[in-house]
Amino acid sequence: MQFKKIAVLMVFITFLYNCDSPNPEKTKPQIIPMPAQMESTKGEFVLDQSVGMSFDSNLKVSATFLKEFIEKGSAIQLRQNNKISFIQDDTISNDEGYQLTITPKQIEIRAKTDQGAFYAVQSLRQLLPVDLENGTFYMENITIPCVTITDSPQFKHRGMHLDVGRHFFSVDFIKKYIDALAMLKMNTFHWHLTEDQGWRIEIKKYPKLQEVAAFREQTLIGSYNADPQQFDGKRYGGFYTQEEIKDVVAYAQNRHVTIIPEIEMPGHAQAAISAYPELGCTGEQIKVAETWGVFDHIFCSKDETFEFLENVLDEVLELFPSKYIHIGGDEAPKTHWENCPNCQQRIKEEGLKDEHELQNYFITRIEKYLNGKGRQIIGWDEILEGGLAPNATVMSWRGTQGAIEAAKQHHNVIMTPTSHCYFDYKQSDNEDEPLANSGGFLPLEKVYSFNPIPEELTEEESQYVLGAQGNVWTEYVPNEKQVEYMVFPRILAMSEVLWTPTNNKNYADFIARVEHFHQRLDALEINYANHLYEVEGEVTSTGYKLTSIIENKTIRYTTDGTEPSLTSEIYSGAIPINTDLVIKAAIFNSDKKLGATFTQPINYHKALGKKININVQPSKTYAGSGADGLINGITGSDTRINDKEWLGFDGEDLEITIDLGEEMEINSIETRFYEAPWMWIYAPKVIEFGIDQHGINSKAEIPESTGTHTVVKIKLNETTRYIHLRIPNFGLIPEGKPGAGHQPWTFIDEIIVN
Ligand code: ACM
Ligand code: ZN
Numbered sequence: 001m002q003f004k005k006i007a008v009l010m011v012f013i014t015f016l017y018n019c020d021s022p023n024p025e026k027t028k029p030q031i032i033p034m035p036a037q038m039e040s041t042k043g044e045f046v047l048d049q050s051v052g053m054s055f056d057s058n059l060k061v062s063a064t065f066l067k068e069f070i071e072k073g074s075a076i077q078l079r080q081n082n083k084i085s086f087i088q089d090d091t092i093s094n095d096e097g098y099q100l101t102i103t104p105k106q107i108e109i110r111a112k113t114d115q116g117a118f119y120a121v122q123s124l125r126q127l128l129p130v131d132l133e134n135g136t137f138y139m140e141n142i143t144i145p146c147v148t149i150t151d152s153p154q155f156k157h158r159g160m161h162l163d164v165g166r167h168f169f170s171v172d173f174i175k176k177y178i179d180a181l182a183m184l185k186m187n188t189f190h191w192h193l194t195e196d197q198g199w200r201i202e203i204k205k206y207p208k209l210q211e212v213a214a215f216r217e218q219t220l221i222g223s224y225n226a227d228p229q230q231f232d233g234k235r236y237g238g239f240y241t242q243e244e245i246k247d248v249v250a251y252a253q254n255r256h257v258t259i260i261p262e263i264e265m266p267g268h269a270q271a272a273i274s275a276y277p278e279l280g281c282t283g284e285q286i287k288v289a290e291t292w293g294v295f296d297h298i299f300c301s302k303d304e305t306f307e308f309l310e311n312v313l314d315e316v317l318e319l320f321p322s323k324y325i326h327i328g329g330d331e332a333p334k335t336h337w338e339n340c341p342n343c344q345q346r347i348k349e350e351g352l353k354d355e356h357e358l359q360n361y362f363i364t365r366i367e368k369y370l371n372g373k374g375r376q377i378i379g380w381d382e383i384l385e386g387g388l389a390p391n392a393t394v395m396s397w398r399g400t401q402g403a404i405e406a407a408k409q410h411h412n413v414i415m416t417p418t419s420h421c422y423f424d425y426k427q428s429d430n431e432d433e434p435l436a437n438s439g440g441f442l443p444l445e446k447v448y449s450f451n452p453i454p455e456e457l458t459e460e461e462s463q464y465v466l467g468a469q470g471n472v473w474t475e476y477v478p479n480e481k482q483v484e485y486m487v488f489p490r491i492l493a494m495s496e497v498l499w500t501p502t503n504n505k506n507y508a509d510f511i512a513r514v515e516h517f518h519q520r521l522d523a524l525e526i527n528y529a530n531h532l533y534e535v536e537g538e539v540t541s542t543g544y545k546l547t548s549i550i551e552n553k554t555i556r557y558t559t560d561g562t563e564p565s566l567t568s569e570i571y572s573g574a575i576p577i578n579t580d581l582v583i584k585a586a587i588f589n590s591d592k593k594l595g596a597t598f599t600q601p602i603n604y605h606k607a608l609g610k611k612i613n614i615n616v617q618p619s620k621t622y623a624g625s626g627a628d629g630l631i632n633g634i635t636g637s638d639t640r641i642n643d644k645e646w647l648g649f650d651g652e653d654l655e656i657t658i659d660l661g662e663e664m665e666i667n668s669i670e671t672r673f674y675e676a677p678w679m680w681i682y683a684p685k686v687i688e689f690g691i692d693q694h695g696i697n698s699k700a701e702i703p704e705s706t707g708t709h710t711v712v713k714i715k716l717n718e719t720t721r722y723i724h725l726r727i728p729n730f731g732l733i734p735e736g737k738p739g740a741g742h743q744p745w746t747f748i749d750e751i752i753v754n
Pocket of ligand 2: 342
């Protein structure tokens with residue numbers, strides 16, 4: 001009862017406040033990530049030539065940042081007075097927390113540390129006109145609405161990763177990337193510096209890393225799965241000199257961003273081995289990789305390799321003051337170790353069980369070396385295989401299982417599951433979306449919904465979750481504009497996942513702030529993806545329903561395949577489906593179309609919207625829109641299995657019954673299976689079928705596929721209410737194919753009954 005009284009009181013206070021302020025919505029600050037507590041107050045602060053700044057000496061970095069931001073961005077020069085004051089306040093409990101109070105008389109920033117004050121400055125920055133971002137603010141003063149913000153982050157590790165191995169990006173761009181992290185209160189940049197396709201950090205002791213390992217002769221173009229693969233024939237590469245790295249590290253320090261360098265071992269080492277073949281098991285001269293994937297040439301476990309790696313790390317430690325050094329550990333095939341006399345001898349001498357324990361030996365030996373120099377290691381979740389190095393932090397990427405295991409063993413973890421954190425995946429279904437890593441799909445809303453704490457962990461265990469980060473692998477990201485496209489706006493969602501208390505998160509409100517933030521990104525010349533003005537659709541029991549991500553916008557549509565325009569019908573409720581349709585829709589304001597056209601052909605057929613039952617559930621990851629999606633008139637994507645249409649079954653035999661509701665004459669049943677042997681996906685060899693009470697009594701053989709889909713059409717001439725299908729799994733994957741000897745997946749979509 002006590003609680004209820006408080007709730008009533010709060011509503012009353014809010015009401016009073018709303019009466020006071022003529023238009024609180026208009027002045028509501030639009031900050032990303034949303035602060036923990038924020039209250040708009042009466043009045044405005046005017047920033048003009050009379051304003052000065054003072055700061056406690058240990059808040060200098062943040063004070064300097066604000067001074068430069070204002071003075072470079074506008075004609076205003078700050079004096080020395082207390083109108084803007086930075087006060088060190090030890091009563092603020094979180095090192096990264098701050099209090100920002102803007103009243104008509106002054107702006108006060110309180111923080112325990114310079115980092116906390118820096119985040120106050122980033123909030124204040126978002127209350128200032130975007131023209132300050134690029135120095136085009138020409139007015140004499142800036143009016144800032146009054147507000148009180150009390151803020152601190154939810155997670156300690158708030159990061160972004162960037163792979164500069166597959167593609168290489170300039171120092172200027174790396175600084176721009178760090179600027180973006182800092183603006184969003186992210187504190188860690190994970191710089192993935194070595195790869196099969198290129199070694200990107202100057203190591204003075206090993207000049208061939210620069211001369212050989214930093215360049216490849218050519219690069220795969222287009223999809224990895226193309227047959228045959230295409231190459232551009234152009235030499236490609238580059239590396240960062242140690243001077244450049246020192247400059248970047250200092251730049252990041254001035255923005256409270258820690259750089260964690262990653263030196264991959266024992267896998268993803270083909271470039272290094274191409275420069276120094278003796279570091280591999282075979283000693284063979286190989287090339288820097290020109291295509292993507294996982295390669296068998298990994299570092300050998302002989303002493304000479306450790307000597308090389310320790311020498312490399314010595315130079316790395318000189319450049320990077322971070323507590324953590326990332327040593328990779330992922331995707332290291334053991335084929336060469338299995339056949340290498342040196343590695344086999346190591347296994348024997350150390351009393352190891354197998355090559356997985358050898359991987360543990362490898363990582364633990366490097367950990368010991370780095371611990372001896374006062375540093376800690378981070379590794380991808382494969383470092384759990386064969387036992388975890390004693391002090392390692394695990395970066396969980398293949399789902400959350402690695403994180404769960406590590407946290408239960410009381411190891412720190414950083415969350416980067418592909419499901420929510422892989423920014424190299426496509427973010428929209430739109431056909432003009434650029435080529436991206438195959439199969440993955442990560443729209444903005446999914447990033448926003450991420451909870452870094454796996455639900456399997458107890459409260460005590462969840463203390464080991466340091467935070468999360470977005471990963472940007474660059475196989476399909478050839479230039480800097482494309483990096484920005486993949487990163488923005490998903491980084492905005494990730495920043496809020498990591499900073500904002502869950503009860504302050506609201507997707508609709510976030511989306512409105514993202515739309516507002518576009519202006520700032522424009523001013524910063526950041527090439528963000530804009531999918532806010534896209535329309536989405538789904539078949540419902542009442543017809544075809546259209547929605548948009550952003551609320552309060554007009555959707556106009558056509559059903560005859562013509563482009564929607566300002567005179568097209570305004571969408572106001574589900575569109576009835578009683579014939580074949582091509583729905584085209586887009587968002588409009590009063591004078592123009594805002595986003596891309598959404599197109600959805602609907603194939604009207606006799607089973608559409610009827611009852612369907614399947615004997616087993618599809619896999620959780622590939623559940624499409626459930627069994628109903630098989631008879632919704634919409635065909636699954638040609639290129640992507642995790643859309644709303646395809647259903648994926650992990651090895652099961654399927655029995656499907658469709659109830660048409662009444663007897664009907666049917667002439668054909670048609671369906672489609674996905675084929676992707678490299679992902680263990682096979683069409684069945686046969687479909688068995690039958691009608692009404694007769695049960696299953698016929699069979700259609702399916703010819704062996706050669707493409708990416710198999711379409712099966714069964715001709716009939718029957719009157720029936722029920723259709724039964726039995727679809728046995730393909731059976732064990734044949735020798736010589738990926739996953740040989742395992743049961744493959746079956747992917748099915750749309751059962752078309754005519
Ligand atoms: C990874 O994506 N191989 C860590
Ligand atoms: Zn070896």
